[in-house]
């Protein structure tokens with residue numbers, strides 16, 4: 540049985556993701572913020588932490604990216620992809636909705652719906668969707684935009700379901716742990732994540748990307764976040780493949796040479812099961828064959 544921290548309180552999308560990534564015997568422990576969930580696993584209070592990383596409408600979750608780039612390293616060893624649509628909850632009997640609360644990512648995904656259906660309602664940011672339900676229950680706000688499961692945890696009334704400005708929105712979540720023990724086995728449908736600090740000079744980012752492109756490695760995400768000094772950035776790069784593969788090991792070694800700093804954030808199976816695209820002459824067998832040939836040349840056996 541493992542203790543797993545998650546971005547709570549109870550009834551968040553993240554709790555759902557954590558349940559899908561853990562076993563029945565595991566204990567899920569809610570934390571009010573992403574930072575606190577990551578701190579729990581760093582301190583060894585829990586064996587893992589489940590946090591949201593990116594949404595198909597609103598993009599990355601900054602607290603997760605910054606939290607993984609800074610302090611002691613953590614490694615993602617599994618991911619979940621959840622469909623995202625919302626319920627709107629109020630205290631029973633509420634007649635007028637003047638304030639509508641939720642996580643900023645959730646508010647951004649229902650802005651048009653709120654304008655059309657609750658004109659004049661003021662959006663208010665809370666730490667999570669479930670925290671909005673708690674605040675509505677406490678009488679702080681009139682309505683909460685929540686995950687559909689939230690109503691099972693809080694005694695609120697469902698005013699609308701399936702609320703979403705963009706159909707088929709999805710959020711991806713990571714299960715992270717401290718870097719100890721073996722990585723998940725490669726499956727052929729894996730994702731590798733790094734955060735890199737490129738040198739501050741012309742073409743530095745293009746050179747990093749050329750290392751990946753030259754080995755036929757397909758990117759799945761590229762984001763820049765400030766590196767806490769004005770004008771300096773970190774690049775979060777996700778790509779197809781697993782560090783156990785020769786082609787991925789080869790590109791990581793090249794990035795390590797080129798970057799001021801590079802941190803490995805994990806290699807794990809993709810939740811959508813999409814298999815890596817392998818370009819002609821960039822498969823693992825091609826890398827192994829090329830390395831064998833160089834070794835033979837060095838031994839003086841082949842020219």
Ligand SMILES: O=C(O)C(=O)C[C@]1(C(=O)O)C=C[C@@H](O)C=C1
Nearest residue numbers: 551552553591642644667668710
């Ligand atoms: O507040 C929650 O329920 C969360 O799990 C966070 C979160 C996010 O960070 O994007 C997760 C999915 C939705 O996109 C809205 C909020």
